[in-house]
Amino acid sequence: MEALKEHTIAFSGLADGAHEFKFHLDPEFYTATGDEDLNGGQVTVDVKLEKSSTLLVADMHLKGTLALHCDRCDGPLDFPIDGKQQQIYRLTGEDEFEDDELVSLDSRAHSINLTHYIYECLRLALPIRHVHPAGQCDPEVEQVLNKLEVDHDPHPDPRWEVLKDLKDKQQ
Numbered sequence: 001m002e003a004l005k006e007h008t009i010a011f012s013g014l015a016d017g018a019h020e021f022k023f024h025l026d027p028e029f030y031t032a033t034g035d036e037d038l039n040g041g042q043v044t045v046d047v048k049l050e051k052s053s054t055l056l057v058a059d060m061h062l063k064g065t066l067a068l069h070c071d072r073c074d075g076p077l078d079f080p081i082d083g084k085q086q087q088i089y090r091l092t093g094e095d096e097f098e099d100d101e102l103v104s105l106d107s108r109a110h111s112i113n114l115t116h117y118i119y120e121c122l123r124l125a126l127p128i129r130h131v132h133p134a135g136q137c138d139p140e141v142e143q144v145l146n147k148l149e150v151d152h153d154p155h156p157d158p159r160w161e162v163l164k165d166l167k168d169k170q171q
Ligand SMILES: [Zn+2]
Pocket: 070, 071, 072, 073, 074, 075, 131, 132, 136, 137, 138
């Protein structure tokens, strides 16, 4: 996704050692992700950046609430998330080697941007299926869903099928 300038950290002027940054993910961020699951949220990103002469280690901690849609009733759902991710940058600029956790920065680089990694961390902290806690779905939809599940369950529990077979044989 597009890098947002507020997630850029200019490290060249920083002394070696630990530095802390804090971001609030704003509506612009959710729009930039292009992710239709995300309707917004109140999420804070705490970044601890450890700088040495050869490495930059960014520890990100995302915490807050995402505005999603429930996968069951499609109603609005405030979903708590808490995710951590570490990103390491090599400052030597010796080669182009790159993988998920270790990025080589060009020796002339003076800043890093965390937008992509923040989104990655957020996505990893989200379960594939997100639903309201039991009994908290939209009651109208719930009623319809329950009825559908009882009347037209396309995949009945196989154990019931076995019981039904047994019952049929006994008759
Ligand atoms: Zn729901």
